[in-house]
Amino acid sequence: MSFENKTFEKEIINIRRFIHQNPELSGKEYNTANFIEKKLEELKIPHKRLAKTGVAALLKGSLGQEKTVALRADIDALPLDEANGVPYKSVNKGVMHACGHDCHAAVMLGAAKLLNENKNNLKGGVKFIFQPAEEIAGGAKKMIKDGVLRNPKPDMILGAHICPWIKSGKVGIKYGAMMAAVDKFTVIVKGRVAHGAYPHLGKDAITAAAYFITSVQTVVSREIDPIDNAVVTIGKINGGAAYNIICDEISMVGTVRSVNKKARRAVKKSILNKLNGLESSFGVKCKIVYESYDAPLINSKEITEICHNSANEFYGKDNVIVLENPSMGGEDFASYLEEIPGNFMYIGSSNGAQTSYPWHHCSFNVDEKALPQAAKYIAYTVEKILNGK
Numbered sequence: 115m116s117f118e119n120k121t122f123e124k125e126i127i128n129i130r131r132f133i134h135q136n137p138e139l140s141g142k143e144y145n146t147a148n149f150i151e152k153k154l155e156e157l158k159i160p161h162k163r164l165a166k167t168g169v170a171a172l173l174k175g176s177l178g179q180e181k182t183v184a185l186r187a188d189i190d191a192l193p194l195d196e197a198n199g200v201p202y203k204s205v206n207k208g209v210m211h212a213c214g215h216d217c218h219a220a221v222m223l224g225a226a227k228l229l230n231e232n233k234n235n236l237k238g239g240v241k242f243i244f245q246p247a248e249e250i251a252g253g254a255k256k257m258i259k260d261g262v263l264r265n266p267k268p269d270m271i272l273g274a275h276i277c278p279w280i281k282s283g284k285v286g287i288k289y290g291a292m293m294a295a296v297d298k299f300t301v302i303v304k305g306r307v308a309h310g311a312y313p314h315l316g317k318d319a320i321t322a323a324a325y326f327i328t329s330v331q332t333v334v335s336r337e338i339d340p341i342d343n344a345v346v347t348i349g350k351i352n353g354g355a356a357y358n359i360i361c362d363e364i365s366m367v368g369t370v371r372s373v374n375k376k377a378r379r380a381v382k383k384s385i386l387n388k389l390n391g392l393e394s395s396f397g398v399k400c401k402i403v404y405e406s407y408d409a410p411l412i413n414s415k416e417i418t419e420i421c422h423n424s425a426n427e428f429y430g431k432d433n434v435i436v437l438e439n440p441s442m443g444g445e446d447f448a449s450y451l452e453e454i455p456g457n458f459m460y461i462g463s464s465n466g467a468q469t470s471y472p473w474h475h476c477s478f479n480v481d482e483k484a485l486p487q488a489a490k491y492i493a494y495t496v497e498k499i500l501n502g503k
């Protein structure tokens with residue numbers, strides 16, 4: 115595989131710019147999927163549409179099908195107005211690639227091109243998963259439901275995310291838990307209305323809700339093993355009618371983050387217990403809708419080691435950062451890891467102020483030099499895995 119190729123670099127950057135300029139929201143990535151299919155057709159890699167706006171492609175190596183490695187790129191954008199003044203600025207008002215998913219798609223098409231050029235020397239297959247709707251945490255599950263992990267079932271899956279707090283030319287590797295499970299809960303506390311001067315005649319939903327909010331602060335500090343990480347945040351609260359009326363209904367919405375299944379279960383159980391306690395203490399009625407979004411993202415030790423070694427070889431040891439702590443953000447790549455082992459890593463993309471804005475910022479941008487390099491690194495790693503080098 116030849117790595118010194120200016121045309122290749124330009125091509126990957128152009129692909130990224132096209133996708134960046136034409137962003138589409140989660141579940142609506144029709145044109146993005148069409149564009150990806152067109153690129154796969156140019157490479158003559160067989161592909162099919164899954165989950166409406168997702169694309170799965172399968173490249174078969176000519177030297178046998180011992181193993182299959184899956185690669186995943188997410189392709190959706192965010193509901194933001196782009197603040198960058200670049201020539202490839204979003205033309206879709208209110209929609210922007212502010213999380214780098216444009217880069218992920220471009221990097222994976224680059225890896226597909228390189229692996230395809232080398233398919234006569236490959237002992238296995240590569241499944242490319244272009245996944246929609248990562249931002250609303252559901253795309254991965256839909257792709258899995260539509261059979262993306264069948265025929266053939268991949269032996270492992272690799273994924274990467276552009277990272278604005280790692281310098282371009284470097285990668286971040288994390289062993290074990292990398293990102294948190296994401297849950298959402300909606301609580302309704304129902305009381306009974308009364309005059310504010312006669313609270314004993316009503317059931318005050320505000321006092322009960324306030325008690326609940328205070329008591330959930332002890333879930334993490336008193337009920338979760340201090341070695342495990344978890345967060346409980348209530349981000350929204352609504353209710354009440356006037357200064358002199360006992361409030362009869364409060365609604366609250368919050369999120370729970372946890373880095374393993376044990377902590378995830380324990381937080382949920384504790385929140386439910388507290389609501390039961392609230393009913394008996396305050397005479398209110400509580401309803402909860404508890405939704406489980408992303409699973410915790412746990413990297414396989416063995417596959418992380420493979421990616422780590424390959425990164426040391428490709429980027430050089432000094433450019434590989436081994437991350438100590440998991441992030442409490444979520445990533446639906448975790449859904450694949452519930453089915454097959456794999457590794458998720460960070461590709462550094464910052465190079466100065468313009469490329470150091472955080473994810474989901476209206477000025478988010480990347481050092482594009484990182485993209486062709488990442489494509490080559492991924493192709494290099496896949497080749498090592500398939501050919502047992």
Ligand code: NI
Nearest residue numbers: 213214215275
């Ligand atoms: Ni993202």
